[in-house]
Amino acid sequence: MPRVLLALFLLGLPASLAAGEAQDRLDELLGVRLDPTRCWRIRDLFLEREDFKFYLNDGYLILSEPYHGRDVAALFLAETSLDSGELVLIPPNTGERESLARFTGETVLSERFTSALMLFSDDTAQQLIAEIQSGASAKPDPAKGEALRERWSPVLRNILEGLAARLMHDALSQAPLEDGFFAAAIGGGRHGRFDAVVDPQMHQQVLVGQAAWRAERRFYEIWCQFQSRSVRSGKRERLQSMGALENYDLDVELLPDLSMKVTAAADFVPGRGGYRTMGVEIAGRLRVSSVRLDGEPADFLQLDTASATAAARRENSLVFIMAPAALEPGRPVRVAIDYEGTVITRAGEDVYYVGSRANWYPRAEPGFTAFTMTFRHPAQLDLVATGKLVETSVEGDVRTSKFQSGAPIRTAGFNLGHYAKTSRQTDGYSIEVLANQVIEERLKPQSSAAVLLPDLTGPRRRGPYPVRQQVVVPAIAPRTPDPAARIEELADSDADAFHFFLERFGPPPTQQVIVSPIPAGFGQGFPGLVYAATLSYLSASDSPLDKMNESDRQFYLELLRPHEIAHQWWGNNVSIESGSDLWMMEALATYSSLLYVEHKRGPEALRAALRDFRQHLLGKNQDGEVIESAGPVSLGERLMMAKFPTAYRLILYEKGAWIFHMLRGMLGDEQFFGLLSELSERYRLKELSVDQLRQAAAARLPKGYDDPELQDFFDQWVYGTGVPRFSLTFETKTAAGKTVVEGVLRQQGVPDNFVTPVELRLEADGAKPVVKTIWTEGPESAFRFEVAGKDPRVLIDPNERILAVR
Template sequence: MGQVVFRDNRAFFDYWTSFAARSFRRRGAPEPPPDFDITHYRIQATLEPDLRLRVVTRARLTARVGTRVLLFQISPRMRVEQVRVGGEPAEVFQPDSLRANLLRGDGNAAFLVAPAQPLAAGRDYEIEFQHEGAVISEAGRRVYFVGARGSWYPNAGLHFARYDLIFRHPRELNLVANGEVVDEIEEGPWRISERRIESPVRLAAFNLGAYVSARVPRAGLNVAVYANRQLERALEPRPQPVLIMPPPNPAWSRTRQPPNVVAVPLDPPRPDPTARLRDVAAEIAAGMDFMASHFGPPPLKTLVVSPIPGTFGQGFPGLIYLSTLAYLDPAERPAAVRDQYQQMFFSEILHAHEVAHQWWGNIVTTAHYQDEWLMEALANYSALMFLEKRKGTRALEAVLAEYRRRLLAKTEDGREVESIGPLSWGARLRVSQAPGAWQTIIYDKGTWVMHMLRRRLGDERFLAMLGQLRRRYQHRAITTEQFRQLAAEFLPAGSHDPQMENFFAQWVYSTGIPSLKLEHSLAGKAPALTLHVRLIPSGVGEDFLVEVPIEIQFARLKPIRRWIYTGMAHRSIPIKVPQKPTRVVLDPEQAVLKR
């Protein structure tokens, strides 16, 4: 329940309340299965010279239950013209509802298909869609933007399927897509390519442009990175006026008339969109090696990376869209993205984040908006672990410090961004009052949650947990609660929160970033010394409970490390020590998100 709000030419759906039906809220209520499974797609797409996309999509589905109506979704830029089920014409209802599209949270439009005869449970059917639309726009200088990257063909939620893809497009353009190339021919003004995806994946995607490429072969894996030959218009530097003085004239001094100064606009040199092509290719190949060593093989043997106008990236199975900014020399990027963090983001983090989505989002996935933070947090923290491997722990900590700063920043109405809502709100965090809150909370706080888990479990256990996550949930959706249970399996013995229920209650299902104060005193005489420590939180509710590490340092002995609990704030915790400490340090490795 809520309302549609327009702000800065954007539409938002501001939620007032949202909850599941009572039957689904009952503890242990099973998730209802989908009405049908899709196991194979065959898609034939023609891209006309005017960039209009005409597509015939055939899907093989198995009905789980008897049903009269099938629910699909597609980009609102595409129109479904005709549907046939089992060779028979079917009715299509494709409403145009901004409110419904916003409620879905992904910008897609739902439509219904009513077959001539009800589907029978357990039977296989072929459904054929004819659809067309304008999902591609030109950004200038033969640079193109694919606006419906995951919804240019009908899909129905979480289905891992195999694909056969046939693309027909103008021959002067390069088209890339996920899957292995089966055949490619030229036919008059057209280029026709056929690709096959033999491993089950969630989505098929493509990109196009006038490209140059770099390839990095690896054992069992091919990485192909494409760059635009020319720069999109939005990144072209503006002409700068240059003042031109006429040659000196002795008459000026006699007449006392100033010379006529002419201002001539001068086009500065354009940034090179291929400047970092080979560097990006090498870094992506190294990132794939790093992540495959910890998470297992990627979903497909070939990874294609191609540019997209804008400041974002997106990772599909076997295909990554990467912001053009990542290809530019850092000195040639626009002034708006030249601060230290933005430079690191476009040079070090963005491509690694999208590489990590090969596992988190494309092998393991989520089905509900309450759990969407998991895939982004896992992908982003995987990217930061790769950054740490290449640049050291200080680089990781610098990024986390920037995330903390953004979480504590104030919105227009004076609230801290982190207080807008918990991670579990997912798409409900996209509110008109704080348009950037969703990204900051889902990505930045989610990354901090993964970092805190890593520090609490330790590196070996944390990486083992991620490996088990991939194996246990391959081609399946995971929920936040299932992730909590998995993390608890790898928690070291002796924790004050053995099921990690308090951890997730505070950091995932609630809001708040505490200030922490450590008090300590020494009692007794050597060798029977006892250090009494007390951890005092503030700035959060009384029920905010968190484990924090301390390090007790000595002059000649190895330090002692312990995890202490804010739930014991009203009494001190005794710790036996061999001699008088030189220092007692709270959270020496930045293991906890705090002020």
């Protein structure tokens, strides 16, 4: 998971405020205006921020008033047609240059602009002033400064609202300038308004991005993001995290209307010292009423997140907390937060949807830790949660249930409803399956209207005039699916899938797994708690599954539940360090579900599913662009983009599954399953990086393999895009009583330097098949066979081990 806490562009307008010093400091910050006494007419001023180069050729530069002794903002403005600024950025690697080109059409950003509103907590102001004092053409112009102050200070306030917590944190804690951030809102150029960011607190410190709209949906598209020049060169290290929350104790009261009141307590362990402030994320629909540090009341602000952030995509707000004194690194502070709100909605009679599943409690830097959760809830409802149920009691119409995680976990969740239940035991583990007893409203079939038909027996006379009679055909009430009808069958298959994974991957983090329904079209796998879509409980003949295409129906009936169960290993046992690693967990869970399908129905079922995945990836968006071209799997959440609204799911899950299938083909089954077992054991309750995956896989390659470190494979399939198209031509001749086949394998749709092993199989009448693997060498690669048979035929990749069109 990428580092987001207190990172740039995190906050928006205050959602709720607590009186005290925090409120006063926020008011002071939002009162900062541009300073007319520090306004200059400038020419040829240069500013360098890591990989960004700003050339302020001609225009005006004005600084803001200081905030607690620190400069926090500056504005460059080109006023005339001859004025301009220019921003130059050269991404340091091919993948990020290609990413930039997808949005701008160019691999290098060279943008002329007319405005740059800069906010910062680093030494940007000092660098600008030093440039002015060192001889850059600059003439003070306080009169112009007054005009700019009136016109631009309201804009500045809006931007300050979006950066309030970070600016307050850095200023009030007197954070070192080298740890500060820089952000510029660039306007007036070819590409519209976009952001240029440097933040040493981010996992990848340099970012360029822009807000975009598609079908009334807002996206924040990251054009490129990479490690800063100083980190790449080794001049500085990436900053440690601000801190983590450990040893949670969550006390939850669910009221009859299903709103919740919670006291969440945890140890905040500072990663770096000297700071007075801390921040935690929580669902935006929940309102914080009080905060305590080591039992004493603390000032706080709860602020809504700006739409440009990962926090906003999670619909989170941020709770900004002020400590009475600087925090010591490594010394825990017990944080207690009281809050309330609603995350549960009714989806039907005794059917409930739990929203904000990953952020219903305060979150900081993700990590493995212990959870204790106590729920008081209406006794007529069943409540299940992550961990082991250690205590339960009923008093009146309220049930109290206490859960403990046992092993450290990263995420805790709960679910509730009026469930049918069954369970299975396998190898000392318990698999409990729950089902709603009534289907949610959105899936109930609609009754057809009554129909009036003419009586075809002819007119009847009851008077002087014939009267045509009508026959009323009553409405047909369609069968309503029963989500609990297959519960025993599902328990058998869920337990069987769990056993299949257990044999191959080793022990998961918990001794019990509960599979529970969620009235939605997706699933989710928490430690010991699986949310499975209602559709995965139904039969193929039930509506709406009976109207789906075969691929979608297979997803719900065969893939979704094993995928989420597999997350017990991939995501809950083994985790990831950063957003560029995210694809591994989803790809491993997806491919694990395919392995289970193969186990149940044979290799052809797996290959058929992979063919569907390939077809999805080669589909096109509304602009006619191939979905796979949206970007490599390593982009992670950056694949959520306006032009390709389905790219994130298809590329991370389905192309990712293909990547592991191709690794399996290279390693062979014995080494491939050995790799999965090794990853699960070596990285148990740890974070796995892509490079660690590459090294572990390379160590299991056959001796003499042409890509011994798998560098080409990962560069092409993980960090690159493109699906090769293979075709071939060949000629035959007879020599020494044998048929000689000589031909050319052609490769298109990928760069000329794309190399991959391709299996060719020669079949001929009267002879055994001959198999040969050749490595592509550019657009054309020669091959040669000798065979004793006649009428030779050459098949490309007959076992379908490569994501390719043939």
